[in-house]
Amino acid sequence: MSQGVYVETGSSLHRLNPLTKFVLVIPTTLILTLVVDIAVPALFSLFFLLALLTLGRVPASRLGRALLPFLPVGIGLLWTTAAFYQTRMAETPTVALELGPFQLTWPGIVYAVSIVLRVLAIYASSLLFLLTTHPTDFVLALVQQCRLPVRLGYGVMAAYRFVPLLSAELAQIRAAHRVRGVPEGGGLLAAPRRLLGYAIPLLASGIRRAQQVAVAMDARALGAQPRRTFYRRLRFSRSDLAFLLAYASFTVIVLTLLVWMGLPARLDVFSGPTMRR
Amino acid sequence: MLSPSLASAGPRSSCEPAIRVEGLTVKYPGRKRPALVRVSFSVQPGELVLVLGPSGCGKSTLALCLNGVIPHAIAATMEGRVRVVGLDTRQVPLSRLSEKVGVVFQDPEAQFCLLTVEEEVAFGLENLGVPPDEMPGRIAAALELIGLAELRERRIDRLSGGQKQRLALACVLAMGPEILVLDEPTAHLDPQAAAELFATLARLKAAGRHTIVVIEHRLDDLMPLVDRVLLFGPEGRLLAEGAPRELFAAYRQELDRFGIWIPQVTELAFRLAEAGVEIDRLPLTVEEAAETLAPRLGRARRHWPHMVDPPERQPAVEVRRLSYRYPSGPQALREVSLLIPEGSFFALVGPNGAGKSTLALHLVGVLEPPPEAVWLLGRPLRAYGRQELPRVASYVFQNPEHQFLTSTVHDEVAFGLRAQGIADREVETRVRAALEEFGLAALALAHPFTLSQGEKRRLSVATALVLRPRLLILDEPTFGQDRRTTALIMTRLRELVRSGGTVVAITHDLRLVAEEASAASVLVAGRVAFAGPVAELLGSAPLLRQAGLVPPPLVRLGRRLAEWADGLPPLSTVEHYLVALGAER
Numbered sequence: 001m002s003q004g005v006y007v008e009t010g011s012s013l014h015r016l017n018p019l020t021k022f023v024l025v026i027p028t029t030l031i032l033t034l035v036v037d038i039a040v041p042a043l044f045s046l047f048f049l050l051a052l053l054t055l056g057r058v059p060a061s062r063l064g065r066a067l068l069p070f071l072p073v074g075i076g077l078l079w080t081t082a083a084f085y086q087t088r089m090a091e092t093p094t095v096a097l098e099l100g101p102f103q104l105t106w107p108g109i110v111y112a113v114s115i116v117l118r119v120l121a122i123y124a125s126s127l128l129f130l131l132t133t134h135p136t137d138f139v140l141a142l143v144q145q146c147r148l149p150v151r152l153g154y155g156v157m158a159a160y161r162f163v164p165l166l167s168a169e170l171a172q173i174r175a176a177h178r179v180r181g182v183p184e185g186g187g188l189l190a191a192p193r194r195l196l197g198y199a200i201p202l203l204a205s206g207i208r209r210a211q212q213v214a215v216a217m218d219a220r221a222l223g224a225q226p227r228r229t230f231y232r233r234l235r236f237s238r239s240d241l242a243f244l245l246a247y248a249s250f251t252v253i254v255l256t257l258l259v260w261m262g263l264p265a266r267l268d269v270f271s272g273p274t275m276r277r
Numbered sequence: 278m279l280s281p282s283l284a285s286a287g288p289r290s291s292c293e294p295a296i297r298v299e300g301l302t303v304k305y306p307g308r309k310r311p312a313l314v315r316v317s318f319s320v321q322p323g324e325l326v327l328v329l330g331p332s333g334c335g336k337s338t339l340a341l342c343l344n345g346v347i348p349h350a351i352a353a354t355m356e357g358r359v360r361v362v363g364l365d366t367r368q369v370p371l372s373r374l375s376e377k378v379g380v381v382f383q384d385p386e387a388q389f390c391l392l393t394v395e396e397e398v399a400f401g402l403e404n405l406g407v408p409p410d411e412m413p414g415r416i417a418a419a420l421e422l423i424g425l426a427e428l429r430e431r432r433i434d435r436l437s438g439g440q441k442q443r444l445a446l447a448c449v450l451a452m453g454p455e456i457l458v459l460d461e462p463t464a465h466l467d468p469q470a471a472a473e474l475f476a477t478l479a480r481l482k483a484a485g486r487h488t489i490v491v492i493e494h495r496l497d498d499l500m501p502l503v504d505r506v507l508l509f510g511p512e513g514r515l516l517a518e519g520a521p522r523e524l525f526a527a528y529r530q531e532l533d534r535f536g537i538w539i540p541q542v543t544e545l546a547f548r549l550a551e552a553g554v555e556i557d558r559l560p561l562t563v564e565e566a567a568e569t570l571a572p573r574l575g576r577a578r579r580h581w582p583h584m585v586d587p588p589e590r591q592p593a594v595e596v597r598r599l600s601y602r603y604p605s606g607p608q609a610l611r612e613v614s615l616l617i618p619e620g621s622f623f624a625l626v627g628p629n630g631a632g633k634s635t636l637a638l639h640l641v642g643v644l645e646p647p648p649e650a651v652w653l654l655g656r657p658l659r660a661y662g663r664q665e666l667p668r669v670a671s672y673v674f675q676n677p678e679h680q681f682l683t684s685t686v687h688d689e690v691a692f693g694l695r696a697q698g699i700a701d702r703e704v705e706t707r708v709r710a711a712l713e714e715f716g717l718a719a720l721a722l723a724h725p726f727t728l729s730q731g732e733k734r735r736l737s738v739a740t741a742l743v744l745r746p747r748l749l750i751l752d753e754p755t756f757g758q759d760r761r762t763t764a765l766i767m768t769r770l771r772e773l774v775r776s777g778g779t780v781v782a783i784t785h786d787l788r789l790v791a792e793e794a795s796a797a798s799v800l801v802a803g804r805v806a807f808a809g810p811v812a813e814l815l816g817s818a819p820l821l822r823q824a825g826l827v828p829p830p831l832v833r834l835g836r837r838l839a840e841w842a843d844g845l846p847p848l849s850t851v852e853h854y855l856v857a858l859g860a861e862r
Contacts, residue, residue: 136391137392154390154400164434172674172676175638175643176674177680178643179641179643179674180667180682180740181664197682200681201678201679201681204678205678209387212382212387212388213387213390215351216382216388218346218349218350219341219346219379219382220400221372221401221452222404225404225406228403229403229407229412230403231395231396231399231402231403231409231416232396232399233409
């Protein structure tokens with residue numbers, strides 16, 4: 001029963017504190033929004049994807065499947081950015097391709113590729129978190145390190161267990177309604193009514209189960225004691241430090257290269273891109 | 278309320294009782310009537326007490342009162358007093374009470390919140406603030422006690438239902454309670470898993486460290502452990518308490534009237550006694566029944582009245598090498614071939630996930646079979662039109678709520694008839710007759726979701742039977758039902774079969790199989806492991822084990838008796854015993 005995109009391999013990436021992997025998304029996003037360039041987002045994408053394949057021992061096929069949703073987004077973004085690119089005064093608009101009313105220029109294509117790579121890098125950084133962190137571990141880390149209220153945290157964890165149950169139940173309800181002769185298709189009016197028909201039994205059993213879980217947790221003294229201990233402490237370990245250091249050095253090297261190549265102008269938010277010669 | 282002859286036969290001690298309940302009345306906000314009314318009883322340390330009562334009689338409420346969830350965590354008004362190991366539940370905080378009283382609930386899917394077995398066991402200890410270095414020892418001890426030590430690091434979602442229930446037991450045991458309360462712990466388990474849970478209970482009881490209160494209606498394997506029974510009436514009142522043998526004898530009428538299950542061998546003894554067989558001691562277990570009945574075997578009939586095989590009829594259903602894989606899942610069916618004769622009651626059994634429902638959904642066209650793979654009444658299923666199929670084949674799902682489409686009981690029954698374009702006047706007559714037959718006439722205007730469990734089940738069967746289908750498929754029709762609803766539904770199904778209809782029941786309930794079905798098929802991992810007469814299935818222990826089943830009590834009793842009397846045919850139903858013991862009326 002697979003749930004979400006999490007891939008269980010028990011690797012060293014999996015054993016990192018969930019928050020370590022979670023916070024990485026923030027500086028990555030920040031740097032990448034500031035830098036418009038092809039090399040930097042490409043290197044960042046590579047960093048995260050390679051980390052997943054090697055450190056995370058995520059099979060290439062699973063990684064590929066997780067990247068799949070990016071494909072339509074990437075293609076769409078590439079096309080719209082390139083097609084609607086406004087040439088700057090400093091640039092010579094060499095036309096690369098002409099498609100009906102659309103003129104694709106080289107600067108436009110380069111800019112579009114850099115934008116797509118930037119989104120890919122941010123997506124890859126969140127995959128590093130999503131593919132190697134079980135949601136339960138993440139909530140546990142929030143409870144232990146960020147003082148998320150215990151009742152809320154464990155409530156979320158219990159609710160998460162219901163997700164596969166609910167989807168199985170939805171399949172059953174649909175089958176049950178079909179047996180009784182409710183057609184699956186139907187026009188604009190039929191669809192919402194049908195969905196409402198699914199929602200009622202789903203809600204009824206969801207609420208019932210949630211109540212049962214709440215009572216079961218109360219019966220085991222959840223939150224009854226102001227101070228609670230933890231069997232499995234999610235600490236920041238040496239490997240967390242090592243991973244953060246590796247990430248930091250990688251970032252510094254990439255940014256140094258960027259500056260060394262004489263391109264501080266590329267740290268540029270408001271003006272458009274320039275072309276590498 | 279306690280008649281002297283029914284006084285406890287359980288172990289007594291002069292010290293403080295483990296549980297003392299005095300004048301307990303509980304009322305939930307927004308309800309007219311209280312869930313429990315002036316209930317008083319006590320339980321001695323080391324006793325195992327069985328709580329019986331019709332559904333909705335407040336048994337679960339009682340469980341929540343014993344560990345203090347009422348009144349501490351649930352807003353209900355509580356009068357009277359509950360003392361557990363000397364502590365007044367009202368005065369002692371929940372954290373302290375949960376170290377004294379552990380509760381296991383019925384749904385294995387609704388008791389956990391963590392990932393692995395050991396973390397889940399640790400959860401209660403964490404809540405109590407137990408130092409982390411003490412935890413591994415306590416976790417190991419609890420898992421050892423219930424036989425899950427090897428699964429310590431296993432993910433909970435990979436456990437079977439039975440393992441989950443034993444884990445729930447381990448979770449409360451780790452907290453070190455003296456009192457265990459189990460609220461229908463086997464309701465969601467297959468017979469094999471239930472037997473394992475009872476075996477675990479037997480070990481706990483033998484160890485003698487716990488006082489145990491069990492709410493349960495699968496009784497045959499539990500009876501050897503029961504010291505005393507508390508019998509509740511429908512209004513949340515304690516009707517009687519006493520040793521099981523005496524209580525069952527004295528309150529037989531009430532047990533019948535409220536539809537409360539009693540051990541099958543006890544029920545058999547009542548029926549035999551009615552038919553004139555001398556029963557000197559009411560049996561509660563298979564062993565006791567064997568001892569009671571063995572002396573009567575002298576007169577037992579060795580020559581079984583030969584059953585005339587039903588004449589060969591056309592198959593109602595023919596499945597030809599049907600395979601199916603769910604789009605994103607495992608292979609559910611592998612080359613399944615099956616013949617279901619018309620006019621028969623056919624049982625489809627097998628462990629959870631064996632493909633029973635998948636197969637059944639192909640028979641009503643919800644899952645579309647390949648062109649020639651499923652035949653219905655001599656025609657390929659695919660040849661039936663969209664409108665035509667629901668007139669021929671109906672399906673009753675395990676959870677009745679899943680099938681409800683309208684907002685009144687009346688419309689629910691009328692829905693299928695109206696969809697067939699039947700005239701209003703005829704719809705009205707047929708609906709009224711169906712509501713009458715299923716005891717739902719007074720509820721015609723109620724919303725289906727407000728019905729009780731038994732009423733919902735009766736309604737879902739009524740909505741299917743009112744269409745007069747030639748083929749009716751039912752998924753676990755007896756699941757969670759009391760004796761009355763079960764008997765009513767079986768009567769209606771028998772009528773359908775008698776009139777030439779075909780019933781296919783997906784079930785784990787071997788009593789149902791033994792009493793009603795003529796033929797059965799066992800599905801294991803998507804393949805047909807057996808198809809043939811029910812007697813053959815009941816006689817094969819390996820086959821039953823493959824299907825997650827255990828021989829039902831009356832079959833086990835038959836085998837024990839056969840050791841005394843050579844040539845005794847295999848007995849599996851009350852009717853068989855009536856014939857065999859010469860008590861045919």
